[in-house]
Each structure stands twice: as structure tokens, then as C-alpha cells.
Amino acid sequence: MGFYKNIARPLLFRLDPEVAHRLALAAAAKSARAGPRLRNSTSIADERLESTVAGLSFPSPIGLAAGFDKNGVAVDLLAGLGFGSIEIGSVSAEFSAGNPRPRLFRLPEDRAIAVAYGVPNDGAAVVASRLQWTHLAVPLGVNIVKTNLGSGAPPESADEIIADYVASARLLAPIADYLMLNLSCPNTTDGRDFFVDRSHLEACLTALGEIGLTLPVFLKVSPLGGIETVERMLAAADGASFVSGFMFNLPPGKPAGLKTPQDIWRTTPGAVSGPPSRALAEFCIRETWRRMDRDRYAIIGAGGVSSGEDAYRMIKSGASLTQMLTALIYEGPAIVRRATRELLRLMERDGVRRISEAVGAEARQE
Template sequence: MIYNSLLKPLLFQLDAEYAHTLTHRFAKAASQNSLLGQLAKGIYDYQAPELEQQIWGLSFRNPIGLAAGFDKNGDIPEIMEALGFGFVEIGSITQQPSTGNPKPRAFRLPKDRALINRMGLNNDGTQTIIKRLKNKNLSIPLGINIAKTHDSNIMGEAGIKDYVYSFTKAKEIADYITINISCPNTTEGKTFEDPEVLAKLLSALSIREDARTVPTVVKFSSDLTKPQLMELLDICEQHRIHGYMACNTSSSRDDLSTNRSTLRQIGRGGLSGRPLASKSVAMISWISKATNGQKPIIGVGGIDSFDTALKMLKAGADLLQVYTGLIYEGPSLVKSINKKLANHIRERNISSIHQLAASE
């Protein structure tokens, strides 16, 4: 209530990236203050036995995670745990540090409850971030999202080696690793969603050959058609990928309420938020059916309410992530979804999230 009535109107008067920077600074201070951490936990944390899951041998106390992009550099996972998240994902991280694209590069679309960003994978670099994370003390799973360094000179084999470096370093600390093959915000505009290139990347990561490797998830673009997704999914299955994430931001501007002149003024970038929800639900369903429900799926893109979260879980998602929804709903979103989800499970006289789809 405080967020929507007081903080949000103030933050929305500021540039989107600057507002995020201020929020991040406060969160960083709170992460280093045990009193503030306890206060946040007392207000926002909600857990229930019905929400607990064991996935990849990891214990998730609830299915709501923090999506990559919110804490790119691994500065604030402690306060995110205090806010009630069941897991957090850091990144995207890249082998070399990057300042990203020129500003302005983040824009709100309030009419659509969405964002457009072209941050350009700004981060402190893999070595620095992994070193920082080694000093963190978390009791929830930590995911690390890796991507290729934002540099158009790093292409082909050099691009694959760039990924391999970050993957190798991330294995030192991550509970799971997300391979971001679809980020549209790099200078050259290319991705690793080309089937041939993806096969080379996964071969270089040696996931299929190393049974002891950290659970590895592939994150797909929201702009893939079903045939394109099925082709990439087949390659991933050949390489024994442990799970999937649907989906990343979109380059599409279809069916938005924001006027066209504003969108033209903003220009390129990845769309996130409510407009992605239907795409995410569809892709989760496609992946779940294609894998016979045997591979864990993380649903992300457009979750700003319990109703959307439930649709994704019923479509086949095992875990969920939020980011843009936090900007429009505030930190109470996590507690609200978890509380309603626990009640929903009890009302249907089932014992777990996994049984949700079958119970409807």
C-alpha cells in the first residue's frame, strides 16, 4: 500500500533507469543492515509448506524468483531473500565488463504496465561478480544468467569462448545457470538462437558430457514461432539441458495501448511486462508438451498478479520470475502471489504446485 500510494508516484516522476538506480542503492544498504533486513522480512516474507518444491536437487521454499536484470551485479540477493523470494537470479553477466548502451535506455509504458529497455548488458564482468557472490550467505537457490560480452568484435568462436569462460566461473558458485541466448540488446543485434550456432555453443559447454555440471537452463526469446522453438528445443534435448525458461523480452510492438509516436520516439529495445504474458503462457505450454512435462520450466514475462502466475503454473511452469511487475506493483507482489497460491492449493485439496494443472 505504501509503495502504490507514496513511493511509486515519486519514482515514476524520475527517469526509469535513475529510479531503478535509487531503488538499487537503498536495497544495497538494506542488504548490509541486519535490522532493515529483519524489518523487510517481517513485512513481506510469506512461506507455506504447500509452496515448497525440490527441483534439480535444490530446495525452493516458494516458486517466485527474482528475474535477471534487476540485480545484474549480485549486490542485493540478501534483501531479496528477506522480501520473500524463493530464489534469485543474477545477471546477465558477461566475461568482460561493459557500460552498456548510451542513455536513455530504459522507458516505462504505464498504459501497458510494461517497460522497454536497451541496457546493452551493462555489468561488472564475470570475474568481479563471481568473487562478490562468494561472500554472500543465502539460504535460497542462486541462479546466474550468462550472456556474450557486449562487443561486436567478439563473434564466432570468440563469442563461444566468451560464454565458456562465464559458464566455467559461474559453476563455482551458482546453484543453477541460465544461458541467455536471446538477448536482443547487443550492438550487432545477433543472438545464439540460430540452430547451428546454438549447437556449437552447447557442445562447447560440454553439458551432455559432464553429468556433474550445475543444472543448466536455456532462456528463449518471446519472438520465436512454435516451429523455431521446437527446432531449438530438439537441439537442447540432444545436449541434455536440464530445464528451460520462457521467455525473454520482445522486439514486437503489436497490440500496445501506448501511442505509436511515443513508441517511435523510444525506438528499439526489449519489451517486458504485461504484454508478454500471453506469449509466455503459450511458450510454456509448448515446451511442457514437447518434453512430456519431464523438464523443469521457469516462467517469466508479464507476471504482475496471482491470476497470471496461476496461468503459467497451469501451463506447465514449475517456477516463476518477476521483474517489471515489481516496478508496477511493488515488493508486496511476491507475498500476494504466494499467499493466494497457497490458499488456492488448499482449497483444491491438493498437496503441491506440481498437482495444479491436473487438478483443474
């Protein structure tokens, strides 16, 4: 962590967070060619970490979460950091400028980020064409979301909203190993949670079913509402055979117990990532794992994974795979290898021979 902690991070953290994000991504995009070589030295090839989820082979259960590389400009280099999967997006059917700036804020006392991006992205056609020849050593997930038309746009009908997802899915399925439907992006300007209405989710899944998707699809939903949300999501997914699992997004608003002073977080927009989002994510993962058909579904866990221990705990709560983003920003790229090594050490300590053996170990006990 020496170079990142002592040189790169102090420089990046002097900049506006969005500018720092853009610079880091531009540097990663420029170094794309180095990705495969880098991967040879960073990735920890160990069959104990390998698993098959939704028919896809993951070399490690620690992946990159959506939001770092929204437009798929740097996937080669990011795969080179040693992640077990890369998820890009959120991508929407049309280009979106997202919310007005500023829209990204560091909360260093909590090692967290407040995110109010409002899903800016290049649009599905541009991203699909950018990635048409890309082949990574790890599964590539594409996270899709409804186009954010901005606060001045007229309200849209349910059919229009669903058509937006269908258009993205059609364009992006050919370049993806799996699709993640972001059903709860907390940062769209109208603030409505369209999919709280179960019939909307069912209608969306029916429409997606009609385009004959042949790749696994995951649903990324808001963790707000706890068990009720979990049960609604499971009921809606029941009839859609292409749904392979679930993930929980950041909840809107500010979680209790932030170390950041109240006068700062009260005036900061956005949802909070990093360690403050962990407890609710783990709760929802456990409650989903207990209720779901485990032969059919898998959970991808994210929210404050900053170490091998965090990833291990999330896996024992019921996640088959985990993802991180905020830790990459605070700890730098070496976090991927460090967390993966630590995960292996913990597995060794507990006599776990395959990571899949640990999935749900704690949810089962309680």
C-alpha cells in the same frame, strides 16, 4: 502497497527510469543486513508451495527475474522480500557498459517497461568475487550472456562468442545454484540472433559440456518463432545432459495491442516487459511442456506475472517456477507476499495440495 504507491513510487517515477532503478538497488544493497530478518516476516513458509526442480529446493514458485540486480549487489535484501529464488545478471565474461542512454522507458498505460539496456554489467570475475561468501535462504541463479562490446566492435567468430559463454560459466558456476544461459538477449547492438542457427547452440552446449559443469543449466531463449523455436531448442538440448530446462525471454520489438499510444511506442527502443509479454510467454511455455521430456526438463516462466493468479496460470501452462520483475517496479516489494498469498488461496480453492500438481494442468487439458 500504501507506502510504495503513495510515496515511494510517485517519487521514483518522477526520475529517469534508470536513475530510479539505480537508487532502488542502492537502497536495497545498503539494507543487505536486514534481509534475513525481513525474510522471517515476509516469506510465507508453506509446504504446499515448496518444490524440487532440477534437484534444487524452492520454498516458493515466485522468484525474482534477471535484470533487477544485474551485478549481485543486493541479493540478501532481495531474498528478504519473500521470493522463492533470486536470479542475478545478465553477467558476461567481460565488463560491458551496455547500450548508450537512454535505454529504459516506462510504458505506464501498459504497466510495462521498454528495455534496451544492452546487458551492462561488471563482468564475471567481479560478480563471482562479490558473491563468493554469499549464502541465501533460496536458490541463487546466475544468468550469463555474451559480452556486449558495443556497436563499433568488429564482428566476432562463432568460436569467440562461445568462448565468452564458457569463460562466464567457469567463473560463475562456483557461486551459483543454477546457471541460466541468456541466448536471446534482444538488446545487443548488432541485433543478430546468433542462436537461431541450431548448430551454434549445439556447439555452445558441447563446449560447456567439456568444462564439466555440475550444476543445473537452463536455456533462456527468444519466444519469437513459436513452435519452430521450441522444437529447435529441444533438439539442441537433447545431447547436453546438463541442461535442466528452459525459459523464454522478452521478444524484440513491440507486441500488438499496446495501450501506450503508437506515436510513443514507435519511437521507443527496446523489448517490452510486463503484461504485454504474457500471452506469447504462456503460448511458448504450453508448447514446450507438451513436447519436452518432463522427467528431465522443467520450465521457468516469466512475462507479466503481477499476481498470484498470473503465476498460477503460468504454472498451469507448464511452468514449474515463475519469476517477476516489472510488477516489482509498478507494485513495490509487497507484491511478492501478496502474490504468494493469492497463489495459495487459488490452490486451496482448487484442492491443489502441492504446487507441482498444478504444473501443466491446463496444457494437458487442451
